[in-house]
Amino acid sequence: MDVDQFLRAEFDAHVAVAKATPDQVAAPMAILIGLCVTAISDGGKLIFFGNGGSAADAQHLAAELVVRYAKDRAPVAAMALSTDTSILTAAGNDYGYDHVFARQVRALGKPGDVALGMSTSGNSTNVVRALEAAKDLGMTAAAFSGGSGGNLTDLADPLILVPSTETDRIQEMHITLGHIFCAAVERQLGLV
Secondary structure: OOHHHHHHHHHHHHHHHHHHHHHHHHHHHHHHHHHHHHHHHOOOOEEEEEOOHHHHHHHHHHHHHHOOOOOOOOOOOEEEOOOOHHHHHHHHHHHOHHHHHHHHHHHHOOOOOEEEEEOOOOOOHHHHHHHHHHHHOOOEEEEEEEOOOHHHOOOOOOEEEEOOOOHHHHHHHHHHHHHHHHHHHHHHOOOO
């Protein structure tokens, strides 16, 4: 394998998706940022969740908001549902893995909060069920996904869809969009 050629091909694929993403996500991102700013301003919180790499992204974004993104500032109320192993294993054991996030959303969410699911395919059952629970509670049910959005298409509103069906490209854009999201929320809240 020619490593240099492979490296350049991977960057070319990344750049192609990165160039196509802003046009597709600009409108739903603006809506999502506005809903999150309103939720925080009204005393609510942001609840992130996902599986695998998306769980890591959810934790990453919650940490950026609670601690800080670019500058020292007041904390933003955010949490990731993939961090408590006792809850995850108990809910998985007692109710099934499909319910590990929905159970937490029902326990911790309230009307006015924003539930933000992350699923590259849009078909993660535990993400779908958590967003259904969020809607039942009167929360905003939003998501980051890719391709067609899978089962999140008629559920998440807003739905941030990366124009790719490749998991790695979608995850790359999710963290880029997540950083943009954090920076915009900080600015719109007047924290920086």
